[in-house]
Amino acid sequence: MATAATAPEDKRSMRMIWKTLRLRHLGLAFFWACSMLTFRSTFLLCDALGTPENETLVIVVSFAANAATLFAISSIIEGDPKRYEKMPAWVFAAFIIVGIVLLNVSGRLDVHLTMPTLIAGSVVTGVGYGYFWGSWAQVYGQMHPSRTSFYIPAVFLLTTTIFLLASFADEQLGIPILALMVPLPLIALACLARSRKEVTLAAPKHDKSPVYLAAMSSLWSLILAGLILSCLFGFVWEMTVFSVGSVNAAHQMPLFLNFIVAITLTALALLGRKRIDISMAYRIIVPVIVAAFVVMPFFWEGNSVLLNAVVSACFGAFDVILWYMVVATAYDFSASGFIIGGLVRALSIISRLLGIGIGYIVMMIPDRPPLVIVGISLGAVYLLGMLFLLYRRRQTRTLAKDAEGTAFEHMQKQAGSYSDRAIGTEQGSASAQAPGTESTESETNSPESVYELIAEDYGLTRREAEVLPYLAKGRSAKVIAGALYVSESTIRTHTRRILEKTALHSKQDLIDLIERYG
Structure with missing residues (x-):
């Protein structure tokens, strides 16, 4: 009977969450899609600049500026949160727009201005994207996790949908890519402003530095997994881009697969009666990536895009879970989502840049010997295996503590019932003797x-x-x-x-x- 009574209650809870959803809550998707259009396609670069080297340069420079911005603003918030609150968000939206315009026109300028314009566009877009990543983490970190457990997967679904629609409109309908991209940061800005007004009553406690240490410590295994997966994703991405000679060709299949993953995660969050379980990241995603790297030496030359699609889809699902856990942790510890989310995101970016660098070096080796690919595959499998063992060990310790706590609770149950009756009697006597005192206290x-x-x-x-x-x-x-x-x-x-x-x-x-x- 208890189980039957719980199901309708859970369904009502999900209906309530669904009813509270507004477009402004999904504003992260618009800037996220804009960043994907910037980093994962050759839409912005003219044909002369659309080489793997230039595409890699844009991503590396923009990612570096992104991480630097997250670190810098996180430091400002930790020292004086009011300085962050005074930062005009529209300036960073303007940075994104100016940056994508510079990237788009860089190939049409004088040859001496091409590279400086390309680098300048990469830097300013990275600064804008860094601010928006942290700011949305700040907003979601002040919402109850029962809401963000659905909002984050929905954001990922909307992001992939916008990207695919923008790609179709550019390639099939001939709509200029700038006309599609410029409104995205403006919509994200408007959604951010409205969402901030909604959560201002739950201001985080910025003045306690140990809170952030405790919050980050609670995420250590997840952060470690993110660093490893991000590095491997960057490595496979870079090798695939150089293998096929184009970012677009390397990401057509992964983007469709990410869209399917987004639908699946959103359906699980919408139909499931409990919030997303982080163990899913280790029980499903990590083993799939291990299998991908085990077979990589055998089919890399002919199926690099397929491998990139599998790794990209797994990393996309993990990124959603990571983002949800980050904002849920910020909520749990009443801490700044910008600091926690910004630090985790910046570390992930640095790790991805490391993977891109390793992939670039490997692809520059003439007549790459098969042992290089085999060695990298074995290293990836070893790291992921160690990660899984660490996770299992931590889970075992947690289960042991929970079992110990449950056993102790049962031992205290009978004594607790006697205490309840005794306290109730004592309180009844006290009420009879001094009724006025109890009323004043309450x-x-x-x-x-x-x-x-x-x-x-x-x-x-x-x-x-x-x-x-x-x-x-x-x-x-x-x-x-x-x-x-x-x-x-x-x-x-x-x-x-x-x-x-x-x-x-x-x-x-x-x-x-x-x-x-x-």
Whole structure:
């Protein structure tokens, strides 16, 4: 009966999330599609400049400027968040527009101005894209993860849709690419401005540097996976571009496959009764990439585009999960999404640049010996294997702690019930003796203020603080999971961490603590 009652509740929760969705919440997709059109196609460069070397140069320079911008603004926010709030977003949207115009006209200028214009366009687009990546992480980091677990996959789906439509309009209908790209950062800017107004009441705590260290530490395995996968993606991308001689040819199949992945992820988020499970990244994506690199030496020369499509699709799915986990962590720790998202994104970009550099060096080797490809494949398989082992080891430790906490909870259950009755009797006597005192106390300390005080005093994350009211009422993990739209194991983990931070041993001890605060 409990299971049957939970399903409609979960469906109602998803319908509520669907009803709260507005176009402004998907504004990230418009600038993301603009960046993909800039980096993954030869649309902007004229035929004379559309060489693998120039295309690689645009990506490397723009990515470097992107990472530098994320690091710089993150440092500004950590020192003085008001300086970031005063930054005019429209300036960075203008940077993107100016940058894509410079890239588009660079091949039509005097030969001496071609390369400086190409580099200048790459730099200013990178600065604009860096700001928007961090700013959208800031916005999503202040939304409840039950919403972003659907918003992020939907953003990826809209991004791939815009890219494919823009490609079709340019190639088949002859619409100038600038006419298609210039509105995208402007739409993203308008959506960003409206979304910021919506989440201003949940301002993050910028003044506690240890919060960011704790938040980043909670993501360490995910960040490590992102670094490895990003490097491998950059490596395969670069080798594929040089193999086929064009960015467009290298990405036609991957983009369609990414579109299918986006539909799948959005459907899972929409139809699933729980939020996206990060273990999916390790259980499905990593093994597929391992298999791709195992067979790479045998079919690279004739099927490089197919390998790039598989790696690109896996990395796209992982990127969505990574982005969701980053903004969910920012929400959990009440931290700046720009700092957490900016640092993770910048590290991923640096790793991808490293992979691109390795791929470029390998492709420059004349008559590349087969041992080079074999060695790189073995290295990739080894790294991914070590990553999977680290993940399994961490999962085993987590499950052991959860099992220990569950066993302890069962041991305390009977004693807790006796304590409940005893406390209830004591409170009834106190009420009978001094009814006026209880009334004054409840007026002075509301339940909400009590939970806020406990969260502040013991350094609870925002998600842990959300669990407190349910624990105070003696709700089970299953009931709390249904109410907060997460899994039961997540609730047990939050409960265990609350007990660790408060140095308590049972839920009853926690209830006693809450009553003392009241």
